[in-house]
Amino acid sequence: MADLAPIYDEMRASPMNDWVGGSDPELVGDACIAILTRLLPLGGQSRILDFGCGIGRGLVSLHKAGVRPQQLVGMDIMPPVIDFCDQHIAPHLPNTRFELMEGANDHYDRFIEQRERKTTTALTEAYRDNFTDAYAFSVFTHLTQADFQLMLNFVSSMLKPGGRFMFTCFELNEFSRHMVLAGQAIFPLDRQRMYEADDVFIANPDDPLAFIAFDIDLIRQMVWQAGMAVTKVSYGCWMGGGMGDGLQDAIVCTKLPALKAVDDVKMTPLVHREPDARPDKPASSLKKLLRHWTGR
Template sequence: MSNFAQIFDAMRNTPMNDWVGGSDPETVGNASANVMRRLLPLNGNSKVLDFGCGIGRVLAALKKDGPDPKNIVGMDIMPPVIDFCNQHLKPNLTNTTFELVNDKNDHYDHFIETNAGKTREALSSQYQDYFTDGCAFSVFTHVTKHDFAGLLKFISSMMVPGGRFLMTCFELNEFSRYMIEHQQTIFPLANKAWWEGGQILVGDANDPLAFIAFDRSLVEKLVWDAGLAISKVEYGCWMGGGIGSSLQDVMICTKLPTLLEKDKIKFTPLVSREAIAGR
């Protein structure tokens, strides 16, 4: 039996798989890793951050079928999931480490008794401008606006200039708002509530961080305030109407790159319209 078969079996056998979303961990991991392969420029020199890694479904699936990055670091706030990763993944996967973050999240705090992890500040200086690529699957779908802003700044501080960070979220835009209004979304949102003048939607007012969606303009602002810019979006099928390949919306945020000298820019020459017209 390969290491990966053992790793995914250990995931199947732990109740923590349900803490991070449930379903078969290998299937979920494969789907997420495929999204990364398609949208991030990964190769053997990549240094990858898996932010909110949970039990490591995504990074294990990425390592299984490659490309095998130079380094992967998984970070999470729940001590039991980091213990699981250190016990089942770290000894079997090369160039893979895990960091416990000393942080809070109302949706996960009941799984945290004590947290002796590193602060955001400590990790930010340890990994300053380090990661070429990053991902956060199903993390920004469970955080407050305050944390959305703070976590993006934290993650951005650890990315190299020009580095790409993939996050999933639920975006409120004309289409998704229309579908929500007409009850077409694939989540029932039966007890939903609108916050901040309609800028934020929580799917269940009694458990706001189980599903939280943010207006596109708000996400753009929070991303930009963190020194990043949205450079690609793939919408998810959550909003109904048969669009999207993934469940959640996938956004690539690029950290603002170091600017080039004018003579280093490879310009694309424009076709002369006068020459075409034979003048």
């Protein structure tokens, strides 16, 4: 296995570590990958996309966790983070490459200098139906509603049918709304603002993409619109109450699989029931059972 310690040291020493959320990059990366590998079965046949990879905390911890995919691609809109990954990660992790992609984000635009970047159209062409799995940590927590939909569409276009995408976000549902309104959230979230929120909750209007949450139905609708379905959810603990695994909510979507001919669908075998064993004939079935056990 590659010596990963120097890579984490480079991350620690880089000011970019703060751009992607700060804290110790190895601890954060390991925590993210623990959630990911619990939710998605990844292995040697996987072709994996790390969407919004930042300085690659997730990719390096994925390798540290022993996952050796056939292909691992990191994509991000910020040139300096992709330069960092190209310089410090790509040479050490097998089957790994990085793509600088076009895109704007009010929260990150100050780090984006003028550079040629690949368009989402070009990337869709290059990776159409390619990835078996994709993940995005702390990316959909910083997207406008319009970009949320566009980026779901984009990731979905690169997944193979039946492929899975795990992304983290903040989901508004009965429980999270209740907890925020009761002042229990572990972020300083304005209760009045939550009270007035409809489908989208923005914590700070001066920096709207610092914390943005979406209603559960809106998330499902956007996922479906992108040709996927929500197939698993693992809630985080951002809303307080001491429940949940990570900090953010982790949503697993599955791209709609290719459909089989109805005659080829393997049905679950049903228990064969004798005509007189139907529930409307309890006495007779009881007699049969007794005969079976006693042999009389």
